[in-house]
Amino acid sequence: MDFQMDHSFDEQQNRWNIILTGEIDIFNSLELKTRLTKLVEEKPADVFLQCKFLEYIDSTGLGALVGVLKNVKGSGFTIHMQDVKPNIQKLFKITNLDNEFILEEGDGNG
């Protein structure tokens, strides 16, 4: 299964709402990084990644997110990860990335 990324910009809340679906690994993590980077460079803002349909992400996918986070933090914003499945939350803990990203329950905007 491949991954899918749907995005929209919320003008009222001034943020990117992005829905990630499927599996991200070494096969497609560069594509994830390229697409997210394009969005945040086009319009710097907070990024809300809705992850309830994200089944899997590997170390290269997490690395891609860290790269995008650096970019986003550089413009004074941050990345929120919403409704992350327990198997993926475990990977954020193992790699200490749960301190870098904001992991939270979704607020219905995803």
Place this chain on the structure above:
Amino acid sequence: MAMAKTGETIKLSFPVNPAYVSSARLTASSIANRMGFDIDEIEDIKTAVSEACTYIIRTMITDEKSNFEINFILLEGVMEIHMVTSGMPVPTPPDEMSLMMIKALVDDFKLSGGPEKNIEIFMIKKHISSFFE
């Protein structure tokens, strides 16, 4: 229904190509399921195998002659996973995030080889509840 049996071995061979890491992941979870591992343990095995493939792919020079084998060795309440490459490794090994993840997810892990030598990865995952049955 015939379950997986102790003593059985499943051997797979993959080209050094990111396109097939998902196949390795899928196979690993399917075998772990047939061995009676629980859902969390299956996730651990799936991730460990995926990261080991990723480590190998990032460590090997990608050409059509390079490949690696995954052997799943089924023991009593234990899955042993042995991976070995053939082909040339790149001069600089990749970053260690894959290894950090594998170490946290399996009960035993060994890595050997490197420049000029085949890379070998050895992992063991125990099925905890099998010790109480």
